[in-house]
Amino acid sequence: MNITLRVWRQKAPGDEGRMVTYQVEDVSPDMSFLEMLDVLNEKLTLAGEDPVAFDHDCREGICGACGVVIDGVAHGPERTTTCQLHMRSFSDGDVITVEPWRAKAFPVIKDLVVDRGALDRIIQSGGFISAPTGTAPDAHAMPVPKADADRAFDAATCIGCGACVAACPNASGMLFTAAKVTHLGMLPQGQPERQARVVNMINQHDEEDFGGCTNIGECAAVCPKGIPLDTISQLNRDLLGALASGKA
Amino acid sequence: MALKYAMAASGAILVLYLIVHMYGNLMIFGGQTTFDTYAHHLREIGEPMLPHEGFLWIVRVVLLAAVLVHAYAAFVLWNRAKKARPAGQRYQVKKSAQTPSRRYATQTMRWGGVIIILFVIYHILHLTTNDIAPGGASDSAYQRVVNGFQIWWVTLSYLVAMLAVGLHLRHGVFSALSTLGANRASRQRALRNASTAIAALITVGFLLPPFSVLFGLVS
């Protein structure tokens, strides 16, 4: 199939960007979306044009490095990561618009590459359990009810790709933050720091210029790992608890 | 941080008020005497402990405070959202990944809210102070209602406003409950349905009297 791509091109962080149109011919439906971009880049390189920069690494949907907005939807029309989106989801002759994640907290570095360091800083502010190496009791010392362990796991599957922020009309990072709060808050090991964690993480979230959450739900609708919207409610519950006990 | 709870709590007060208000409106089907007595009685609640209209003023002050808090929180959040994705960093193509109706409800929260507040001012001037009196002024609340809604464009303006309220509540009730921590995976669908039901109930409940007047069922 033949595809027309409209791609955001921006040389450097401060530069003004623009949409540029490219033709990609002989696209196989079995190609992944990123492989289609590879084909474009090979073509551009041979023609002496700067290839399109985009983040990607594992290409199996787990590292969270890739992610672009395709025709207005983060990660494109299938609910998966961009690397696991295949060209069979498109038709011959389609015009596809490709843009980077857009948020003040995610400044564009080049073309489709953005800086998601803000997410790391949210984790630094409290997204952990303080367990210095060597201090751990036996793994069976503290049983965890299966339902809690499963819920913790569901939240822990977050890959930190930032699609939630990209899709949110408020550019909020609440689903990302809530996933970590829920993961750690469901486990007995996470209890001692539970209230401080939610307060510190929210403070950091707000400092990073993410927008506020208004429960719109676009985040959960595009999350490639299906992190549910109710994790945000869990975060709110924890935060309310922290406020009530004067920890905030 | 406390802002989102303020938003939810003030919203909850306003929703509760709407339900009471709607209950009062439906008294119109009891006839002029019932309705006017009810309207009059509202002014006498709490007497003699409270002065005349004392209770009403308490309610008005609480409501005004709730509206101010709600609007303030909304503007702060709106502003934050604008800063979080400033002009020049917007998408050229943006699509929602959710169902169209939910998307519409969530996308109209802010402008919908503005429309609602403008409507509330108009509504007070119309039926409370009667400074605006399409169809003629009157001392009887019942008469004011009947006079006004006999005119098609008055009813139409209320229809538009009530649909805006309905849409606002459809997302607002769910959002407030989520913010207050009530949303869990097992209940999410129930909460969404409940908030849609509340929205529909309030919209329909408020629209019954004006349409009944317009179609001559109440006169």
Added chain:
Amino acid sequence: MTELFIEGDPIRDTKAPDGPIAEVWDKRRFSAKLVNPANRRKLSVIIVGTGLAGASAAATLGEAGYQVKSFCYQDSPRRAHSIAAQGGINAAKNYRNDGDSIYRLFYDTVKGGDFRSRESNVYRLAQVSVEIIDQCVAQGVPFAREYGGLLDNRSFGGVQVSRTFYARGQTGQQLLIGAYQALERQVAAGSVEMNTRHEMLELIVVDGRARGIVARDMVTGEIETHYADAVVLASGGYGNVFFLSTNAMGSNVTATWRAHRKGALFANPCYTQIHPTCIPVSGDYQSKLTLMSESLRNDGRIWVPKEHGDERDPREIPEDERDYYLERIYPAFGNLVPRDIASRAAKNVCDEGRGVGPNGLGVYLDFADAIKRMGRPAVEAKYGNLFDMYQRITGENPYEVPMRIYPAVHYTMGGLWVDYDLQSTIPGLFVTGEANFSDHGANRLGASALMQGLADGYFVLPNTINDYLAAGPFAKVDDSTPEAQEAVAAVRSRIDKLLSIQGTRTVDSFHKELGHIMWDYCGMERTEEGLRKAIERIRELRDEYWQNVKVLGTNDELNQALEKAGRVADFFELAELMCIDALHRRESCGGHFRAESQTEDGEALRHDDEFAYVAAWEFTGTGEQPVLHKEALEYEYVEMKQRSYK
């Protein structure tokens, strides 16, 4: 063959103390010099890579009070490719009361490694495995649990005990997130300085000690120098030399190869693990291969048509025209034979022309019988996520049409040579995780990579590096030090060279061609003739690369083609060494199968009398003869046997 390499002195001391194997680690920890907590603040350590081995080491050393500088090429430490490991992590907890023990895990690992690993290291790995699980649970890793709230275990990779801990099919992700969170906690505490989007391009060796690195800031292109009292490489494996592998696109050998060029010996480069259950290649554009958990072989049946070039729909091929070749050749183990055997058998049937799929490189993995036997819901419950993944990638529904699978490069057992302390032959340069060669011998068992990465990072390195650091802080080094200036100049000239060639071929086209050479001649089956041809072709292609590669743009920007170009340049040099290593090892063992060395039944045949050693190679110059140093392997506790799965 002697024209290809020179034999040098053997390696005599691995620093492992003598004595009963169960006491060696205790003895070493006791004999290692300690650094008092107040002095740790004055000592700095550079750690390259933030996978399991790197992140766990950075978190632990930071917590201990050292000044740690951590580097990764990704935009966040959480993206390191450990995250993609699916199956699980082994630990000798014996929670199942099924006869497991540290000794058994040790035994299984040595045997699984086909008697080409160091006993002392493997025993320590098994010992430490127990603590890893405790540590991870304390960090909040959500391992699978049973209804009683205790941890679940499964049997994995053909062992007879259930010692594998897992978190659905995402164990690597959960363990890495645990280590990443511990690392970020130290970043917040100020004990670790995190440098993301930084790629190490050179090692700085001063007065014979590793004292720093030259790194490129991948956003600005700035060439930076970073100094420390010790350098740790935790930069992963080199499977991407094959272009197509299950590694991440960015996985590369540059950090370890640069260290190798500066004097660190590279051990057993030819040992590569090829995983049998991957989704086959669908076209030339393919950029990577995706693994599917080998647990699929528990219920799926592997077959190809008996007839050559049979292009019928698989569902229309009658039972008696199918060849369930694993069940036929290995009646005792059937579809559950070890990875290397299953992989080679698939290659053999495809080489015979009986492969299936668009390019004939695939075999069927059929669940029709399983669905009949267990019912579709049961199959769905057990393998649903894998089936979904398969369907997403291939567009075929595996509940209805048999899956197609083909082997793919998955893990490299070789790596920089390290002693018992995980120190390379350059003092002050430590190597952990897949980047070193230490624990898996010629073949790695399932669920052991995660175990080794975390063992090295959490428990081994933090108890050995102190012995080296106790002599520090070492003499001050800065940008005026001649060795540092030379290293920077070397990096700059290489980058300038790559940017100035402006030839006619892209980096990827070279990388693909190199990958084909390696896959064809240094892949699942290797022959003397093939390897010689490969060496010749690699050298030609490398020469062409340096004359004809096309890298656009400048150094002063985010330039992904330039990043790749540097990595591929190093892959060329590594590829040659892999072939030389494979050529010199005229035996078959584990992941290295030499066609000349097989039993009458076509099974791998080891030559313990001649090859029971670690081949550690010394760099002498690009295209020059490397020097082979042998570390003899002695087995005191496990008796060397030929494997048999018939």
